[in-house]
Amino acid sequence: MINWHDDLPKIKPKYLAITKLIKSLIQEEKLLPGQRLPSERKLAQLFDVDRSTVSRALLELTSAGLLIKKSGSGTYISQLPQIHSLPTRVNWNLFLENNKTNYSLYQNKITQTRALDNGMILDAAGNELPMELIPNLGLLQMNWxxxxxxxxxxxxxxxxxxxxxxxxxxxxxxxxxxxxxxxxxxxxxxxxxxxxxxxxxxxxxxxxxxxxxxxxxxxxxxxxxxxxxxxxxxxxxxxxxxxxxxxxxxxxxxxxxxxxxxxxxxxxxxxxxxxxxxxxxxxxxxxxxxxxxxxxxxxxxxxxxxxxxxxxxxxxxxxxxxxxxxxxxxxxxxxxxxxxxxxxxxxxxxxxxxxxxxxxxxxxxxxTDETFNTEINKLTKELSIRRKNVTKILHELKPDWNFKTPKGGFYLWIKQNDPDIFEKLLKKNILVKPGPIYGTTKKDFRFNFANFDIERQQKLRAALTKDK
Missing domain, CATH: 3.40.640.10 (Type I PLP-dependent aspartate aminotransferase-like (Major domain))
Structure with missing residues (x-):
């Protein structure tokens, strides 16, 4: 029986230790061709490491031809593992795999949507203030x-x-x-x-x-x-x-x-x-x-x-x-x-x-501009107005959306029951940031109300009214 944790070589980084252990187990015929390995989650528990560490090790071994990944089935020892064969080229897939995350996929979708926008998108996915709300501090003069x-x-x-x-x-x-x-x-x-x-x-x-x-x-x-x-x-x-x-x-x-x-x-x-x-x-x-x-x-x-x-x-x-x-x-x-x-x-x-x-x-x-404090006060007042108007529209048209109205900032954090809400809102030309970006479910999303002036508020109301 394999004692995964105790047999792990005392070297760093850990993914190399896991790679070395599995290679030696194959060489010693303790792991046989066609044998299924424990799941990544189980191996992470056995080795007391993050699952990402196990994933990287298995990806290295798969690239070297020692393992085979079967979709929906698991990871198996290759029928003809070549223990001494080493890859002669950099495995760029390691870099690509590391970037395949839920949040990066959503972020790519958001970026693509903005790039293709012809002025129709109601963008509630932004992180910052829209240009029209950035404080107007006039001319900040400075000579060389x-x-x-x-x-x-x-x-x-x-x-x-x-x-x-x-x-x-x-x-x-x-x-x-x-x-x-x-x-x-x-x-x-x-x-x-x-x-x-x-x-x-x-x-x-x-x-x-x-x-x-x-x-x-x-x-x-x-x-x-x-x-x-x-x-x-x-x-x-x-x-x-x-x-x-x-x-x-x-x-x-x-x-x-x-x-x-x-x-x-x-x-x-x-x-x-x-x-x-x-x-x-x-x-x-x-x-x-x-x-x-x-x-x-x-x-x-x-x-x-x-x-x-x-x-x-x-x-x-x-x-x-x-x-x-x-x-x-x-x-x-x-x-x-x-x-x-x-x-x-x-x-x-x-x-x-x-x-x-x-x-x-x-x-x-x-x-230090003399208008700075005045401009900040104007900004907070305008944000308060936009927050009040947007939340009123959402409460009226989407009573099943659960959110707490904040006392400031730019964001509403909304919970509801539809896991396809991101795509459904996008079909209405409303762009939001979905929960997986923040570590929660597809049923949650963040809505930046700062971007919604009177004209955009009216368009938001019209878009949400379509399925009423």
Whole structure:
């Protein structure tokens, strides 16, 4: 009898160890031609690894002619396995297989639909503001001489005036304090997350995040070689029992959260929940990464203390301007304890991913423009109007759609009973982002109401009325 776990060679990466073991078992005739292997899920349990690790190993062995995959039946030892034959060419299928995911297939469909659009699509699948809602800050004037002078104010952490401006805004809004903290400028929230993971984790380390979450479809984790574990989030309450179980079983290093106008649910994690999550993470020495890109758009009456303000030494804070000034702005920042900040700066410099000085100077001009606060107020009011009007249309025409109206942000998270809803809405020229992108079912989808001005609201009503 094969003892899969104990016989596994002590080499890394694990998929190579699995490949080597199966080759030796075939050579020793412990696995015979035509014999069926256990399922990928079962092998993952036996080896105590992710299923993706097993998939890669089996794909390597199939490419080498040692295994045969039969659709709907399983994986078998080849009738004539050539143990010593090695492939002489790169197996590009490995790269292609790694990209065949539910969310990538949906994302490709969304991209294709937009490319073929002739002006008919009602696009509720966007991640950002439409152009007409981006704050109008007028002329941000800067001559070349002033730009050259500005470069003298560059530090390792970024453009000093921008660092000071961002720090002042955060302290003014009482979101966090910069005492014994490092604030460094990055090329956006995604780059911030990449920098943190590259700086603090090693290949094979584990992180957790809430589900549903846009982190579910992020390629960053695979790029770094980090294992991910989703934690159920229901009505903005994280299942702390599951979180504790995952921490104990998988030695989680980081918990990544997007607690304010969470993407995709659009909701806010309450102060009570934040305190419970913090208490559990402090008990097990788990650091928290707080992604707060929507913090700009919270009404003062709905504001909840950031994780960073509640536990400055336990939390690394991320924010950016992408949800406010457009995704191409590419300016974000990290606020981390000083010791961690030094490490992040070292890795940022080593990887040469310091954002351009021109972008940093322009961002500072935008944030310090005298019309900035007025424009943000106009934006939040317009978003409130669009949210109210769109939810009214959906409640009236789709009473079976279950969703909670958020207090801000851009998104509605809608649950209903039809697994073909994405395709059916697309036939009505309504484009949404389906649940599998966020780690849930085909019956869920995210709807970006920010894109719906009066004209689009009328078209939405007409499209949804067609099957009434």
């Amino acid at each position: 001489q002033n730009f050259l002078l500005a470069q003298k104010q560059a530090q390792d952490a970024g453009y000093l005036p921008l660092i000071q401006t961002i720090g002042h805004i955060h302290e003014q809004k009482k979101q966090l304090k910069l005492t014994e903290q490092t604030l460094l400028i990055t090329g956006g929230a995604q780059q911030s997350l990449l920098l943190i993971l590259r700086s603090l984790l090693r290949v094979g380390d584990s992180v957790a995040f809430a589900q549903p979450s846009y982190f579910n479809s992020s390629a960053i984790f695979k790029t770094i070689g980090v294992r991910t574990f989703p934690i159920p989030l229901t009505d903005m309450k994280m299942d702390l029992n599951v979180l504790e179980d995952v921490i104990l079983k998988h030695r989680i290093k980081l918990l990544i959260l997007n607690p304010t106008f969470q993407n995709p649910t659009g909701d806010i994690i309450s102060l009570e929940q934040r305190q419970k999550i913090l208490k559990l993470c402090q008990e097990y020495q788990i650091a928290i990464i707080e992604d707060d890109v929507f913090g700009w758009l919270v009404d003062s009456k709905d504001e909840v203390q950031t994780f960073k303000s509640l536990a400055p030494e336990n939390v690394i804070y991320i924010s950016s301007l992408s949800k406010l000034l457009g995704s191409s702005t590419r300016i974000g920042w990290i606020v981390a304890p000083e010791a961690i900040g030094k490490r992040l700066l070292q890795v940022q410099k080593k990887l040469d991913i310091v954002p351009s000085m021109l972008a940093q100077v322009m961002a500072n001009l935008a944030l």
